[in-house]
Amino acid sequence: MSFRAIWVWSHEKGETVRLRFSRRYSTVEHRAKVLSGSQYVAVPDDCVLLQHIFSKLGLEDPDRLYVASRDDCVLHQESLILELNPDGPGRGKLWPLLTLTHGALIMACLCLIDSPASSQPPLSNQVSVCQGIALLSDLQAFLSAGSKTPDHDTLVSRLDLLPSVFSHICPLGTPVDTPHTTMFPLLAVATTSGSQKQPAWKSGFHKGKSTVSVSVTETVRSMQYGSHSKQDLWDVYGNVICKCEVEGVQPSITVTLSLPPNGSPLQDILAHPCVNALDTSTLTSSSMDYGDGSTFSGPYKFPFSPPLEPFRVCSYTSQVPVPPILGTYHLNEDLGQVQLNVLLKLHESVTNSFEYCEAHLPFFNRCQMGSLDVKVTSGQVEVSKEKNLLVWVLGQKFPKSREVMLEGAINFSGQTAGPTDPLCTDGTAYVKLYFRIPDLTLSGCCVDQHSVQVYSSTKPRVVTSRDLVSSEYYIWNSTGHTPMLPSTLMM
Structure with missing residues (x-):
């Protein structure tokens, strides 16, 4: 779904043809060369290509009503789709070349077909052809400004905007998946860019209210065994996500991460390629x-x-x-009945306010749950529809003691076998925690909205947030055999 090149010509009666816009995409051309191999045909110069197009469209030598290479009844013609042979018949072809004429304007684009040049697949299977026809139609509507014959000044101004417009709707030769009606507001946006050069990696501009949103999300993983002979493991990694809706071609923004006096220093920092002038001391700290x-x-x-x-x-x-939540899990089985005891403690340094908090107790290599007698000191217990998972919904707060407990017994007497797991056999079992705590990071890392510096023509609204989420947070049964994970693999 890419284009090798796009052109716009103007052809007024009594005047020479003028090339008004040309955009070639070298990366797409390289792909075409790889796909075609020895049958690759390069895109000729604009003037040579124009002669072939004019001949195909009947605009060259208008006194000649019949041209065999174009009008022979043996040829299969498509209204908008041309096949050119710039090096002569039987010496390669450029196909499919889409063309659209409107008044004095001639618009064309050469599509990339993702198949060998020896085959000519049905056009109905080519997404790039449909995209190309839609692109040319919207381009015609954009240049005509909604009228059949736009005035000269309007046409010239919109032709001047085509480089910036195509940088938005077709960066690097591939059209973006957005309605092409966005080309019209782009007209107003592009005129505000002045003479500042737009970078190739930026597909367009923002127009409207300026907002900068910065979120810090830390993810905590943990392996807790509840045994003196096995060392508990945990680690924390964070991501700083930013969305900048700021006017201008290249606005400059600085985001500052700060830590409390007793906060854990950040390590193993990797920055986005657009970040520049980064302090080397920021990158040298390693957890190793x-x-x-x-x-x-x-x-x-x-x-x-x-x-x-x-x-x-x-x-x-x-x-x-x-880690934010410490836990122990005791599971014992006697004559088909499983005795459970789970204790969870919320650390005193952690905010006692959850967006959600659940503890899942899966049971593998057993029948379905029959009767169960389980009590909890906080929250509620639910059984999954498949009757092989116990879900302890803890809600949004721990009690004042910051401790919660689940205990009871479960009988497995169902007729249907539950899921199997080669690891969780006999007493090997675990509790997996799922939680999210808003406005908290374990390292203390945060972004003060007043520390976000924006150098732009408008003053944006700055929004910051942070949260802590769990991932692979396990508490293993201390009375069974538990897998050991080397601490180096947690990082």
């Missing part, structure tokens, strides 16, 4: 440098010129002293 007391503790400044879409400014890791 054990015992290194010279870790840089911020503030961490990230200056950049943002793309239009949301992107990850940076990622990092942090060595926090304790």
Whole structure:
């Protein structure tokens, strides 16, 4: 679904033909060369190509009503789709070349067909042909400004805007998946860009209210065994996501990450390529440098010129002293009945306010649950529809004691076998925690909205947020055999 090249010519009666716009995409042309192999035909110069198009369209030598290479009844003609042989008959072809004429304007685009040049697949199967016809139709509507014969000044002004418009709707030769009616507001946006050059990696401009949103999300993983002979493991990694809706071609923005005085320094920092002038001390801190007391503790400044879409400014890791929730799990089985005891403790440094918090207790290699007698000190217990999973919904707060407990017994007497797992056999079982805590990071990392610096023609609204989420957060049965994970694999 790409184009090798796009052209716009004007052809007024009594005047010479003028090339008004030409855009060739070298990356798409390289793909065409690889696909075609020895049958590759390069796109000729604009003047040579124009002669072939004029001959095919009957605009050259208008006194000649019949041209065999064009009008022979043996040929299969498509109204908008041309096949050109710039090197002569039987010496390769350029196909499909889409053309559209409107008044004095001639618009054309050469589509890329993702198949060998020796085959000519049905056009109905080619998405790029449909996209090309739609593109030329919308281009015609854009240049004509809604009238059959636009005035000269309007046409000239819109032709001048085509480089910036195509940078938005067709970056690098592939049209974006947005309605082409966005070309009209782009007209007003592009005129405000002045003489500042648009970078090739940025597909367009933003027009409207300016907003900068920065979110810090930390993810915590944990393996807890409840045994003195096995060391509990946990790690934390964070992502800083930014969405910048700011006017201008290359607005400059600086996001600063700060830590509290006792916060864990950020390590293993990876920054987005658009981040420039980054302090080298920010990148040198590594979690593999054990015992290194010279870790840089911020503030961490990230200056950049943002793309239009949301992107990850940076990622990092942090060595926090304790996980947010500590737990123990005891499971024993006797004569088909399973005795359960789960204790969860919320650490005192963690905010007691969850968006959600659930503990899942799966049971593998057993029949379905029959009768169960389970009590909890907080929340409620649900059984999955398949009757092989116990879901403990803890809600949005722990009690004041910051401790919750589940205990009881379960009989497995169903007629249908549950899911199997070669790892969780006999007493090997686990509790998996799912939670999200808003306005909290374990490292203490945050972005103050007043520290976000924006150098633009308009003053944007700055929105910041942070949260902590769990991932692969396991509490293993301390009375069974549990798998051990090397601490180096947690990072």
